[in-house]
Amino acid sequence: MIRIEPVTGLGEIAPGDDLADLLRPRVAPAADTVLVVTQKIVSKAEDRYVDLHTVRPGATAIDLAERTRKDPRLVELVLAESSAVVRAAPNVLITRHRTGHVMANAGIDQSNIGAGGNDRVLLLPLDADTSAAALHDALGIPVVIADSFGRPWRYGTVNVAIGAAGLPSLVDQRGDEDRDGRTLQVTQVALADMIASAAGLAMGEASEGIPAAIVHGLAWHAVPRAASALVRPLEEDLFR
Structure with missing residues (x-):
């Protein structure tokens, strides 16, 4: 039976904090268990803060800020973190992050x-798969780093995996048979995304203050794959 256990009592994470040390007393490694942590506490520990006062927007950012009605300093940072702008409209700026996530x-x-006023922002980890691998190595438990994504044809956000270690983020079932003996042609299961979404039920999206959760009762029979395996390559982009 799958069970989701919130991890509480971590407090506010500060730059330089050792997440593994903070989480270790609250995590008991088991064969059927995955630790899910929010991107936010990973980014905080890695000091991915930027003070917008230090940002000088260029001409491209200023033009895009006018179109999207956003702070040009924020837009400059978005462009620096992105490989392409996917959609720009009033109050909307969708980009392809340098790691491939849209x-x-x-x-x-x-x-x-945390404290710091309205001119401080937090970026994603430099490499969430590397961050997940460090936690996995330190704690001896599979790890998913989760972030909240919107979806283009549905309202609301769900948690997805932007980092993973110690488990197969993507399980390829093509070639397997269904109950009627038909060969599966396209089925690939985004296991890490499903685990991240399940953990989101315990962690919440607003002021809950629960930055991690443990998902028990899981099983898989595939080799570990990082979360980067979930990113569809550009040559398979169906919507450009």
Whole structure:
């Protein structure tokens, strides 16, 4: 039976904090268990803060800020973190992050980042798969780093995996048979995304203050794959 256990009592994470040390007393490694942590606490520990006062927007950012009605300093950071602008409209800026994820504002956020005023923002980790691998090695438990994504044809956000280690983020079932003996042609299961979304039920999206959760009762029979395996390559982009 799958069970989701919130991890509480971590407090506000500060730059330089050792997440593994903070999480170790709250995590008991088991064969059927995955630790899910929010991107936000990973970014905080890695000091991915930027003070907007230090940002000087260029001409491209200023033009894009006018079109999107956003702070040009924020837009400059978004462009620096992105490989392409996917969609720009009033109050909307969707980009392809340098890691391949397509997301709003390159994942740059100002909510729940502690003291510092309205001119401080938090960027994604430099490499969430590397961050997940470090936690996995230190704690001896599979790890998913989760972030909240919107979806282009549905309202609301869901948690997805932007980093993973110690588990197969993507399980390829092509070639397997269904219950009627038909060969599966396209089925690939985004296991890490499903685990991240399940953990989101315990962690919440607003002021809950629960930055991690443990998902028990899981099983898989595939080799570990990082979360980068979930990113569809550009040559397979169906919507450009």
